[in-house]
Amino acid sequence: MKRGIGLKQQERPNLLLITVDQMRADCLSAAGHPIVETPNLDRLANSGVYFKNAYSATPSCLPARASIFTGMSQQSHGRVGYMDQVPWKYPHTLPGELAAAGYHTQCIGKMHVYPTRNLCGFHNVVLHDGYMHYNRDKSRVKASEHFDQCDDYLHWLRSQAGADQDLIDHGLDCNASTVARPWHMEEKYHPTNWAVSESIDFLRRRDPSKPFFLWSSFVRPHPPFDPPQVYFDMYKDLDIPLPPVGDWVDEVAAMNGDTSPETAFGKLKGRRLQRALAAYYALITHLDDQIGRLMNALFEQGVLNNTIILFTSDHGEMMGDHHLFRKSLPYEGSAKVPFMVYDPGNHLSLKRGKQVDQVVEMRDIMPTLLEAAGVPIPDSVDGSSVLPLCRGEETQWREYLHGEHSLGNLSNQYITDGQMKYIWFTQSGREQLFNLTDDPQELTDLAPSPSMATELAKWRDILVQELNGREEGYSDGTALITGRKPLACLSHLLNQS
Numbered sequence: 001m002k003r004g005i006g007l008k009q010q011e012r013p014n015l016l017l018i019t020v021d022q023m024r025a026d027c028l029s030a031a032g033h034p035i036v037e038t039p040n041l042d043r044l045a046n047s048g049v050y051f052k053n054a055y056s057a058t059p060s061c062l063p064a065r066a067s068i069f070t071g072m073s074q075q076s077h078g079r080v081g082y083m084d085q086v087p088w089k090y091p092h093t094l095p096g097e098l099a100a101a102g103y104h105t106q107c108i109g110k111m112h113v114y115p116t117r118n119l120c121g122f123h124n125v126v127l128h129d130g131y132m133h134y135n136r137d138k139s140r141v142k143a144s145e146h147f148d149q150c151d152d153y154l155h156w157l158r159s160q161a162g163a164d165q166d167l168i169d170h171g172l173d174c175n176a177s178t179v180a181r182p183w184h185m186e187e188k189y190h191p192t193n194w195a196v197s198e199s200i201d202f203l204r205r206r207d208p209s210k211p212f213f214l215w216s217s218f219v220r221p222h223p224p225f226d227p228p229q230v231y232f233d234m235y236k237d238l239d240i241p242l243p244p245v246g247d248w249v250d251e252v253a254a255m256n257g258d259t260s261p262e263t264a265f266g267k268l269k270g271r272r273l274q275r276a277l278a279a280y281y282a283l284i285t286h287l288d289d290q291i292g293r294l295m296n297a298l299f300e301q302g303v304l305n306n307t308i309i310l311f312t313s314d315h316g317e318m319m320g321d322h323h324l325f326r327k328s329l330p331y332e333g334s335a336k337v338p339f340m341v342y343d344p345g346n347h348l349s350l351k352r353g354k355q356v357d358q359v360v361e362m363r364d365i366m367p368t369l370l371e372a373a374g375v376p377i378p379d380s381v382d383g384s385s386v387l388p389l390c391r392g393e394e395t396q397w398r399e400y401l402h403g404e405h406s407l408g409n410l411s412n413q414y415i416t417d418g419q420m421k422y423i424w425f426t427q428s429g430r431e432q433l434f435n436l437t438d439d440p441q442e443l444t445d446l447a448p449s450p451s452m453a454t455e456l457a458k459w460r461d462i463l464v465q466e467l468n469g470r471e472e473g474y475s476d477g478t479a480l481i482t483g484r485k486p487l488a489c490l491s492h493l494l495n496q497s
Helices: 039-047 061-070 094-100 154-162 191-205 231-233 251-255 271-300 362-373 450-465 493-494
Strands: 012-023 047-055 104-109 124-128 212-221 307-313 341-342 354-361 401-405 412-416 420-425 430-435
Touching: 012 124, 012 271, 012 362, 039 271, 039 307, 039 341, 039 401, 061 094, 061 362, 094 104, 094 362, 124 154, 154 191, 191 212, 191 271, 212 271, 231 271, 307 362, 354 362, 401 450, 412 450, 420 450, 430 450
Parallel strands: 012 212, 012 307, 047 354, 104 124, 104 212
Antiparallel strands: 047 341, 307 341, 401 412, 412 420, 420 430
């Protein structure tokens, strides 16, 4: 059975989902960031509804996108870590439900599904996943999966800028969070510009007799940190504050940590870190300008006031917080994301300028957009529509979010209600507890404090119950069990593959 009440097709609004990749929640002017300039996203936040506690339960690209597509928790969709080349066979997806309800559905940019050209319910996909290791490895990829066959942006780039062009020509690795340089070609060839150009072209060639669902899905600010020169110049000479470092960090280990371009942990010299931060912020401002360009196109096509817009990121980026880089960790830089809903035509009676404290997550996107469209919500969906929160209605909401990510020795589980956060590392047994209200940068670990023993036990017990019955054996229903083998995918997903 499906939840929800349908609207007549002519009453249905258009839907625009804008996702960026690896953008931190705090990298918005509207969030009070002292350096980053994001005037277009600020408009969405200030004229729409801004969610102050949005998280990615599994903060890396692939499992986070599984929640966006299906509305499921990580336990339900089965991806509790990162594993490429596991087929996507979900019976209910956001684009699939909208297409069945009469929407013209289109994705531009990053999907990160398998097989790579799997439509997952879209009528059409113009694809750019970025650099994907599995389809660049000539020793193990079949011809139909090779990037030369899959990537629409790369085909376009070679047709426009030269047949010898490639994604790696500027020398930056796709996971290099510690090095930066300006984009090496004209700005018009940047993948961010390309994604907006293709999105605008869809508005031109869409079926005007149907409402549309457009997912404009950007790869940046995910590395490589390669903003166009004009944006890099905006930030490269600024006095950028250094990232916070908690009192719980092992400074000796950080000094001896890895300093390779794609390091996950290490204390970097100031200039290199400053350049990386400048380029990361520059990529966000570049995105902001291009999102402004897309908004102008919606106006010029006469559809802005009949389009519901949801903006978010699939996960964040540590960017040197606590000498950590990249994602997949439970800390705020990695797990917390921007999230806002904008209804310029006021179709949904949202409270403009409202800020919401409740914890929301990637799984809430599908039911939110389906409710906005008047399309029934499948029972397979674990998330909830955020629209009642946007209207300021009294509604039952989750008391906390359970997140996790398999990550070798750093495999982790976390629980947060947006005010407190409990973290458990499954292989070492280390626990951490942070008061996010008083300590949003997670500078002080409260877990060792005797005065916090009762609070620590409360959150531990919640995780014990969340993990009870999981196949990894992390919990026996009364206690957490350290050292069990972490899994990237649960067996019910692998068995159907």
